[in-house]
Amino acid sequence: MDIAGLRALTLDLDDTLWPMRPTIERAEAALQAWLEAHAPATAARLRDRVWARAVRAGVQRDHPDRHHDLTFLRREAIRVALRESGDDPALAEPAFEVFYAERQRVELFADARPALERLAARWPLVAVSNGNADVRRVGLGDYFVAHVGAREAGVAKPHPGIYQAALAAAGAAPQAALHVGDDPLLDVVGARRAGLAAVWVNRHGHDWDATVQPKDCGCGGGDMARALHAGSVQPQPHERPNAQVxxxxxxxxxxxxV
Incomplete structure (x- = not known):
């Protein structure tokens, strides 16, 4: 890999630095426990997963301009669930804070912190994420010069706008930056289309061509992300990762x- 002109790295967070699913499961369990104590009718209804999914889908349908803002979507889904269950919708704020605090309790992959130490000592690092983890609250803030989230950028990966915001924060041109992430479409294709080089973090040994086939996403990336994941915008050969690790x-x- 040619690094002579490299001036900055951008890094994804969820499933790149830590596994996302157990983090979200713990946060949802904490939220459910809080609701059991403070809004038992809502807690009871949320045990029906079909109903819970319908609430989330309704919020996304009613707010098409906020698909990139997972904090808003989560908080609003809690508010709707409370209202439809006969509980006080004002409880949505403290309920969300319970979820959000637990969301920041991540279990890093064993390689994450030692790698960040080496990378941050050599280049400025910018976190780029569609999720709502906060690198400062997670305990990794010292490694990053900036954190660009979809909520702050107004768009989510793979939209080039979020990468452009990250480049501005890093003070680097696209051709002098490298993005690192686990998602073939949101991270690799998105970064390549924004003009950055990209490294695919392939922890599970997936085949690239099989991985970029159409699949259901739920990635919060808006129309472009849904088009990519639905297969209507197929990745091109030049949008493959520059390397995979x-x-x-x-x-x-x-x-x-080394």
């Missing part, structure tokens, strides 16, 4: 940080 310490090795 099994973990972040392998990335450090590929970048000459």
């Amino acid at each position: 099994a973990h972040l310490l392998e990335l450090c090795e590929r970048l000459g940080l």
Whole structure:
């Protein structure tokens, strides 16, 4: 990998630095426990997963301009659930804070922190995420010069706007930046279309061509993300990753940080 002109790295968070699913499951369990104590009617209805999914789908349908803002969508879904269950909708704020606090309790992949230490010592790092984890609250703020989330950028990956915001924060041109992430479409194709090089963090040994086939997304990336994941905008050969690694310490090795 040619790193002579590299001036900055942008990094995805969920499923790149830590596994996302167990984090969200813990946060949802904490929210459910809080609702059991403070809004039992809502807690009871949310045990019906079909109903809970319908509430979330309704919020997304009613707010098409907020698909990139997962904080808004989560808080509003709680508010709707409370109202439809006969509980006080004002409880949505403290309920969301319970979820959000637990959302920041992540379990890093073993390679994440040592890799961040090496990378941050060499280049400015900018976190780029569609999710609502906060690198400062997670405890990784010292490694990053900035954190660009979809909510702040107004668009989500793979939209080029979020990458442009990250480049501005890093003070780097697209051709002098490298994006690192786990999602073939949101991270790799999105970054490549924004003019950045991209490294695919492929922890599970997936085949690229099979991985970029159409699938159901739920990624919060708006029309472009849904089009990519639905297969109506197929990745082109030049949008393949510049490299793929099994973990972040392998990335450090590929970048000459030994």
